[in-house]
Amino acid sequence: MIDAGEVARRAGLGGRTNTIMQTCFFAISGVLPREAALAKIRGAIEKSYAVKGREVVRKNFEAVDLTLSSLARVPVPEAVTSRRYRLPLVGDHAPPFVREVTARMMAGRGDELPVSAFPVDGTYPSGTARWEKRGISRVVPVWEPDVCIQCGNCSLVCPHAVIRAKFYPDKRLEGAPAPWKSAPIDARGFPEIRYSLQVYVDDCTGCALCVEVCPARDKQDSSRRAINMAAKDPVVAAERENIQFFESLPWNDRSRVDFSTVRGAQFLEPLFEFSGACAGCGETPYLKLASQLFGDRMVTANATGCSSIYGGNLPTTPWAKNAAGRGPAWSNSLFEDNAEFGLGLRLAADAHLEQARGLALELQDLIGRELVAEILGAKQRLESELRAQRARVDELKKRLTARAGPRPLALLSVADHLVRRSVWIVGGDGWAYDIGAGGLDHVLASGRDVNVLVLDTEVYSNTGGQASKATPLAAVAKFSAGGKSTGKKDLALQAISYGDVYVARVAFGANPQQTLLALREAEAYPGPSLVIAYSHCIAHGINMQHGLSQQSLAVSSGYWPLLRYNPAARASGENPFSLDSGAPRTRFREYAYNELRYRMLQQASPTHAEELMKRAEEAVTRRWATYAEMAGRGG
Amino acid sequence: MVDLSTRYMGLPLEHPLVASAGPLTKELDGIKRLEDGGAAAIVMFSLFEEQIRHEAAAAEHLSEVGSESFAESLSYFPSIGGFQVGPERYLELVRRARESVGVPIIASLNGSSDDGWVEYARLLCQAGAAAIELNVYFVPADPSLTGANVEQRYLDILGAVRSEVPVPVAIKLGPFFSSFANMAKRLDDAGADGLVLFNRFYQPDFDLERREVVPALELSTPREARLPLLWLGVLHGQLRASLAASTGVESPVEVVKYLLAGADVVMTTSSLLRHGAGHLAELRAGLETWLSAHDYASVAQARGSMSHRKVSDPTAFERGNYVRALESYDSRRPSR
Ligand SMILES: Cc1cc2nc3c(=O)[nH]c(=O)nc-3n(C[C@H](O)[C@H](O)[C@H](O)COP(=O)(O)O)c2cc1C
Ligand code: SF4
Ligand code: SF4
Ligand code: SF4
Numbered sequence: 008m009i010d011a012g013e014v015a016r017r018a019g020l021g022g023r024t025n026t027i028m029q030t031c032f033f034a035i036s037g038v039l040p041r042e043a044a045l046a047k048i049r050g051a052i053e054k055s056y057a058v059k060g061r062e063v064v065r066k067n068f069e070a071v072d073l074t075l076s077s078l079a080r081v082p083v084p085e086a087v088t089s090r091r092y093r094l095p096l097v098g099d100h101a102p103p104f105v106r107e108v109t110a111r112m113m114a115g116r117g118d119e120l121p122v123s124a125f126p127v128d129g130t131y132p133s134g135t136a137r138w139e140k141r142g143i144s145r146v147v148p149v150w151e152p153d154v155c156i157q158c159g160n161c162s163l164v165c166p167h168a169v170i171r172a173k174f175y176p177d178k179r180l181e182g183a184p185a186p187w188k189s190a191p192i193d194a195r196g197f198p199e200i201r202y203s204l205q206v207y208v209d210d211c212t213g214c215a216l217c218v219e220v221c222p223a224r225d226k227q228d229s230s231r232r233a234i235n236m237a238a239k240d241p242v243v244a245a246e247r248e249n250i251q252f253f254e255s256l257p258w259n260d261r262s263r264v265d266f267s268t269v270r271g272a273q274f275l276e277p278l279f280e281f282s283g284a285c286a287g288c289g290e291t292p293y294l295k296l297a298s299q300l301f302g303d304r305m306v307t308a309n310a311t312g313c314s315s316i317y318g319g320n321l322p323t324t325p326w327a328k329n330a331a332g333r334g335p336a337w338s339n340s341l342f343e344d345n346a347e348f349g350l351g352l353r354l355a356a357d358a359h360l361e362q363a364r365g366l367a368l369e370l371q372d373l374i375g376r377e378l379v380a381e382i383l384g385a386k387q388r389l390e391s392e393l394r395a396q397r398a399r400v401d402e403l404k405k406r407l408t409a410r411a412g413p414r415p416l417a418l419l420s421v422a423d424h425l426v427r428r429s430v431w432i433v434g435g436d437g438w439a440y441d442i443g444a445g446g447l448d449h450v451l452a453s454g455r456d457v458n459v460l461v462l463d464t465e466v467y468s469n470t471g472g473q474a475s476k477a478t479p480l481a482a483v484a485k486f487s488a489g490g491k492s493t494g495k496k497d498l499a500l501q502a503i504s505y506g507d508v509y510v511a512r513v514a515f516g517a518n519p520q521q522t523l524l525a526l527r528e529a530e531a532y533p534g535p536s537l538v539i540a541y542s543h544c545i546a547h548g549i550n551m552q553h554g555l556s557q558q559s560l561a562v563s564s565g566y567w568p569l570l571r572y573n574p575a576a577r578a579s580g581e582n583p584f585s586l587d588s589g590a591p592r593t594r595f596r597e598y599a600y601n602e603l604r605y606r607m608l609q610q611a612s613p614t615h616a617e618e619l620m621k622r623a624e625e626a627v628t629r630r631w632a633t634y635a636e637m638a639g640r641g642g
Numbered sequence: 643m644v645d646l647s648t649r650y651m652g653l654p655l656e657h658p659l660v661a662s663a664g665p666l667t668k669e670l671d672g673i674k675r676l677e678d679g680g681a682a683a684i685v686m687f688s689l690f691e692e693q694i695r696h697e698a699a700a701a702e703h704l705s706e707v708g709s710e711s712f713a714e715s716l717s718y719f720p721s722i723g724g725f726q727v728g729p730e731r732y733l734e735l736v737r738r739a740r741e742s743v744g745v746p747i748i749a750s751l752n753g754s755s756d757d758g759w760v761e762y763a764r765l766l767c768q769a770g771a772a773a774i775e776l777n778v779y780f781v782p783a784d785p786s787l788t789g790a791n792v793e794q795r796y797l798d799i800l801g802a803v804r805s806e807v808p809v810p811v812a813i814k815l816g817p818f819f820s821s822f823a824n825m826a827k828r829l830d831d832a833g834a835d836g837l838v839l840f841n842r843f844y845q846p847d848f849d850l851e852r853r854e855v856v857p858a859l860e861l862s863t864p865r866e867a868r869l870p871l872l873w874l875g876v877l878h879g880q881l882r883a884s885l886a887a888s889t890g891v892e893s894p895v896e897v898v899k900y901l902l903a904g905a906d907v908v909m910t911t912s913s914l915l916r917h918g919a920g921h922l923a924e925l926r927a928g929l930e931t932w933l934s935a936h937d938y939a940s941v942a943q944a945r946g947s948m949s950h951r952k953v954s955d956p957t958a959f960e961r962g963n964y965v966r967a968l969e970s971y972d973s974r975r976p977s978r
Contacts, residue, residue, distance in 0.1 A: 059698075062698035062728045063702055469712070469714055469715060471714070472715070472719060472720075483720060485719075485720045545707045545708045550700070603705060610701075613669075
């Protein structure tokens with residue numbers, strides 16, 4: 008037996024155990040004489056790691072020695088004496104489909120399922136990732152209610168929707184389990200309201216972004232924040248109990264929540280949760296936020312890419328539904344046609360809406376003139392208006408169900424479209440800048456009410472980091488191993504040139520409030536909208552825990568200026584272009600050289616790297632001047 | 643003509659002005675500028691063993707995160723020939739500096755493990771360093787560590803490197819020892835070829851808003867020259883090792899003071915960061931002007947002329963100075 012993870016850590020190999028396992032194999036298998044085998048392993052290490060430098064060779068040699076001294080023989084006992092059992096794959100309270108179909112696939116026994124086990128209409132149940140409880144991290148955040156200022160940052164940045172907040176009347180505390188934590192809500196005039204933050208410990212990936220973003224410090228010990236990473240084992244039982252209680256508290260009434268602030272948004276139920284994206288992924292927080300804001304009426308066309316993989320990875324999907332059964336409808340389409348696919352969803356929704364409106368008018372005597380007039384004339388911008396409309400549509404459906412006949416039935420089948428749909432077209436930069444660019448351009452030029460969210464990691468992430476037209480100057484990527492020598496396409500300016508497309512460039516790690524504002528403005532804008540979202544990614548070669556500070560540096564260096572272009576502003580005589588971040592105050596290289604994708608070139612060919620870096624810095628300055636000029640214009 | 647020549651650890655130098663370890667030496671270009679600017683020798687920025695280990699581990703880890711875990715992408719980074727994180731880049735810079743400049747290149751090493759000090763020192767020699775400066779930057783934060791332990795550590799490092807490399811070895815250290823003169827003497831006995839007085843300790847600062855400890859690096863001021871001045875004066879003539887003055891040189895005034903106190907060479911970094919490499923020529927010209935205006939024929943003649951060498955008990959000298967300093971403050975105050 009060997010604790011290979013521990014040996015790897017001690018030898019300084021991080022999580023890599025290949026050398027260790029190989030050494031174990033040859034040390035005990037007898038395939039080759041032990042000494043000969045070890046000599047061969049050392050030779051192989053020399054050969055394969057020499058290019059990576061002597062440090063790497065040295066560490067691997069050390070790992071071999073450590074392995075040999077840590078390898079222990081375990082006598083196999085006569086009988087099993089352990090009292091510990093594996094947890095069932097999914098809980099007993101999971102829905103039947105999850106227990107019978109999803110869980111079997113999770114167990115690797117999907118081949119045994121009969122075709123009849125699957126839905127017949129091509130749809131697939133959502134909200135299934137929550138049953139996985141992967142438990143992949145040995146450290147999890149622990150909340151300190153006394154230190155917390157209830158800002159909502161941690162919940163916003165968590166890529167896996169693991170941190171959730173609710174407020175509730177203090178009399179609910181009566182049913183709370185012993186380890187339950189809460190604090191009086193930080194709002195004047197509500198002395199009887201409590202606030203609780205819940206960490207779904209079994210779904211946490213241990214990325215620590217939540218800790219990084221927490222602004223509150225313990226007054227007695229400034230190294231501690233209001234949320235801190237700690238070993239999972241000692242807290243897991245208590246937290247499981249807490250989660251159960253947390254789930255018994257209702258989600259806060261959406262019309263009582265302030266959608267316009269990060270503090271408010273934490274109280275919105277995420278309908279994108281527990282995805283299998285990399286720990287600390289920079290893409291998923293945007294999707295989660297969109298799902299909190301618009302999820303219960305969201306329809307998403309998702310281009311192939313990371314977001315389609317973690318978004319719809321059989322057997323589970325992170326896209327979820329609320330207690331009323333409403334949640335985003337989601338489908339994946341190809342790289343080359345996703346924008347068109349999304350436009351199709353819009354056109355279909357519009358056609359259904361037209362049908363519904365026509366039928367409602369036709370049947371108004373039957374339904375009630377007043378109700379029909381209210382439904383057809385409803386403004387549906389604010390959450391309270393949407394809620395009222397939903398109530399009216401429910402009433403309409405109730406009245407229709409009471410009637411027989413083909414026309415009422417026809418209206419019933421499209422009545423849900425009377426509640427405003429939110430159509431989202433989602434994808435990465437490989438889709439938006441490259442392979443789907445023509446289609447995206449076509450859709451942006453259509454004038455239709457679609458919302459495009461580009462999760463920009465600046466490379467094709469899920470196929471392994473190939474360069475796209477979003478890859479920045481001076482960075483290395485596959486197919487651009489000598490450093491990208493041309494600049495990144497300015498997709499924002501391209502879209503702005505239409506004049507009637509809402510455009511925003513955002514980075515949630517630098518300014519979450521601006522991200523929130525942009526997503527809401529984009530959704531409210533009645534024409535095409537494009538939101539380009541900075542997404543830190545493992546393909547940048549960063550410690551993902553520092554993803555947020557890299558976003559801040561990208562913005563403060565002027566590399567990623569935050570902007571919004573809102574054509575609606577023109578109506579009030581204002582300049583539609585607003586620059587939401589200040590003039591560059593740090594150097595681009597300070598940001599870039601924190602990332603392996605830039606540093607690699609600097610190491611491999613310093614002179615060439617410097618040339619590219621200078622050009623990249625010039626490009627940042629030039630572009631800033633263009634933006635500043637645009638922001639300075641009158642309306 | 644004043645003879646400005648001097649010797650530092652046996653290396654003959656045209657004059658005593660040396661560029662100390664600093665950021666200008668990070669690129670070949672900067673090293674060349676220092677030579678053109680008039681440095682008699684150049685100490686390179688330190689090779690930090692710990693940083694190299696850390697970077698190598700980080701680079702290896704980061705380039706392999708997520709690799710071989712997903713069928714569609716077996717890796718996330720291209721493999722690039724020549725991409726190595728290790729001492730190789732530093733060694734290459736030493737090699738190229740050695741080829742392209744005429745003045746001695748002194749490599750600086752900041753080790754973190756016992757093996758590291760020796761191994762890297764050897765590699766630096768092989769790359770062509772004319773001498774090695776050991777940058778022992780060590781903050782003894784562990785309360786169980788005694789002063790004697792700390793001193794032994796310096797001696798061990800020096801001893802280990804000294805016995806392994808053929809070139810001269812200097813040690814750059816801070817002033818914080820209970821008995822600095824004794825420490826200097828023991829380093830001298832252990833074979834140090836040069837002592838660089840002093841290393842500057844960068845005391846971190848607090849950011850009160852974020853409540854974080856932040857690194858704070860400010861360039862030195864001439865006022866900081868007084869501590870090295872004191873100890874150079876005390877040590878001059880008492881050791882076999884060469885003495886290098888470091889910290890606080892801004893104008894020829896400090897250069898002259900250091901030489902009169904007994905330094906063999908005078909080093910500067912801050913002034914070069916402020917005024918550029920060309921400032922070395924100005925320091926040299928100012929030194930020459932001062933020496934000739936005061937009728938000195940050579941640097942050798944001036945060196946140590948104001949040291950404490952001739953005072954039989956330097957501590958008495960210092961006590962006397964202390965009393966005088968306090969009194970001189972009183973006498974400055976207006977009488978009531
Ligand atoms: C930016 C900067 C980088 C430095 N890097 C090193 C270094 O790598 N190794 C070293 O021994 N000293 C280093 N030093 C310290 C200088 O060599 C010198 O000892 C110190 O600045 C005091 O001298 P001065 O007053 O002439 O600046 C550095 C100083 C500065 C300002
Ligand atoms: S560690 Fe990462 S996954 Fe876990 S709660 Fe914090 S942000 Fe979410
Ligand atoms: S980020 Fe910190 S202060 Fe803000 S809600 Fe989370 S734990 Fe509380
Ligand atoms: S590869 Fe990048 S974008 Fe894809 S899941 Fe991982 S971190 Fe997120």
